Amino acid sequence: MTSKKKWLLLAFAAMTVAPITFGSLKVSSLNAEEPTAAPAAAPVSVDLDYDAEELQAEVDAILQQKKDEGDAFEGGTATVLGTITLNVGTTKDSKAGEIRREIGKDGSVGPVTAEAQDDFRVNNVWMMVATFLVFIMHLGFAMIESGLARAKNTVNILFKNTMIVAIGLLTYAFMGFNLMYPGDAWISGTWLGFAGFGIDAGGNAGLSFTYNAGYPYWTDFLFQGMFAATAATIVSGAVAERVKLMPFMLFSVVYVMIVYPIVGSWEWGGGWLNADSFVAKFGSDFIDFAGSTLVHSVGGWAALAGILVLGPRLGKYVNGGINPIMGHSMPLATIGMFLLW
Template sequence: MKKTTLFPKSTKYLYFILFTAVFAVIGIQTPIYAETDAAVTEALSTIDPALLQGKTQDEIKRELPISGSYRDETSPISEDIEVNVGGQTVTATIYRYLSDIEILQYRGDVLWTCLAAFLVFLMQAGFAMLEAGFTRAKNAVNIMMKNIMDFCIGTMAFLVVGYHIMFAGPDESLFFLGQTAATQWGFAFWLFQCVFAATTATIVSGGVAERTKFTAYLAYSVVICAFIYPMFGGWAWGSLLDGSGWLEGVLGVGFYDFAGSTVVHSIGGWIALAAAIVIRPRLGKFDAKGNPRAIPGHNLPFAVIGGFLLWLGWFGFNPGSTTTFDGNLARIAVMTNIAGAAGGIGALFTVWAIFKKPDVGMTVNGFLAGMVAICTAVDCVSVFGALIIGVVAGALVVISVLFIEKNLKVDDPVGCISVHGVCGAWGTLAYAFLGVETFSLKILAAQAIGVGAGFLWAFGTGLILFTAIKYTIGLRVTEEEEMAGLDISEHGNEAYNIDSMVY
């Protein structure tokens, strides 16, 4: 008879290993937990008791916001602190409230973001004057009305649904601001993003000026601010709040666009291109042979003043994109200014060389093009890099305006396709050369993917949108209305009433 054993020989080693592992885990885990508790205790002893407000760590932890995006100045934070426990450096996570200095920083962030949003809002006035100056007197009221309403309608569309599409995480709703309305920072962040959305819609108005029905303009402003802009914005900027965009991690390096050369400007420019193609040129823009005719704007001083207002607004557009009140604001403002000035110079000498005259309209578009192009890399580019980006954009905008008009036969009354679409793409690609320490083909490819995706999305949805409007409510006014001017036919007003000037 065989001797019976409790553990057959074939399984002895297995049980030995299991028992050893269990005792090892027990023996190891106990000191780890003890060490962590000791680290937290020591960390708490090093901070001001006022930051704990007499509460336990569990009590404070329960008050944490769902994410840092929804933190108010009274909300607690979690903080990792390195402390010495038993002669070893250990990291402990503690929960505490903000210090007076941190509350001041929080309020500074809110204040600066709001001030920047106010400056970006001023760009609406800049666009209105620029477009009115570059177009004819008989359409000046229409231009002003469109710039009024794209902001009003854009605000409502972004409030109701656009903000949700752009920034909501998988488990939250941001319709009508949602949870961001519970914090001071939430309002500041929403306002800054709202004026960006309205800017995209405003860009489009220039490309279809002097021939678009007012009702059609209202309709497409809704779609741009509620859907087209927010969708792409979420792909590139979703993680600024609680979203997550596929472009943010593309090729492992991510698509980079600090202040929106592509996200805001190119998206608006490509939508304008689609709109101009669908609506077709103004009456008399091209002769029987397809050669373009000049249709001079009625008030170039208006256009220059509008350009300067836009320049001022850009000091909120780019530095405000930090959404933090810190010393980097000045550097970003300087780079913005350098690129704008270089763009003006680049356009001046390019148009001077081509037409033998220093054209004011092209020069204005040149400094705007420089500031469009610098948006992507403005936070990291050098002085020399800002100059190069700006001067190339200034030259490029002149060449692009002429090419789009003469070769593509597209009528863009104010040059918005070239300024925002083309030069926005240039600035986005330039980041790979001038915004990083070492050039990388992978970074260039990621930027190119972002530019390409932006074009396909904005131009494609733009074609669908404007074609749908054309065959439903109607996109273009009649020939008689266009000849008379949209001020009278669409609004029953005149910008410059002759009788009023006489009497």
């Protein structure tokens, strides 16, 4: 298969990760604001795929709750998620979208307004591309690490970096993801939380554009899991030729499953470093947009701890002098550097 065909297949695979069908629909907002209908540039026939009876049942439940609590209801807007099929002339296209219905003071569900959203496809495809780029970082780390090491250790280094990806995703799925994103399941203040073992999309299993600013649960998990494995790969380069394979694999399990997720929860999981939590009291926000602290700094500190415990490579210091240990392939290390760059 030529290189051009491989890239075409990769692009086709990326475009297929944005399904547009929704199984179950829930009321996602109920407020007192009037709905704003999107202006139509041309006459459009809209077919709405959602369960009106389920919507009415949930509205009735909310009204009953307010009645029991003695609160007055002034009406509002119910927003549900669904598939909107747009028929413009001879063109038919189904898109993810918001379906809004006005709710009167008596709980009656009124006219429908709908707004199709293209953001879901764009955001989801971009997140998958970003996940692939983070995955390529593992190749860069493997090449630069093996190139700067001695030839006899190349197989060990390549196997170690390959296993980090597999072990990292499995351990992150088993415990790390819910430790990093506990939701409301905080155990000790906003320092430690845990939402349970395994991964469960729950109400976010449907591929809706409302999850996390426009991409689905599973895309978010895959991206975050790849980042978690990357943090362990940083440590791998620091302890190259200093540690045996099995001890490092055990370290990777603990690091990706426990250490990295706990630190990540402090900011990305809504913990004490989050803008709405502890740091805000000092009039300043802690912002880590792409992991410069949570991924690279934490990985760097773990690497420093590793080399302090393990000490120098065998043969580095002989008879009170320094023995240079040269890498076996500078071209390989240079290619790895450019992949990381």
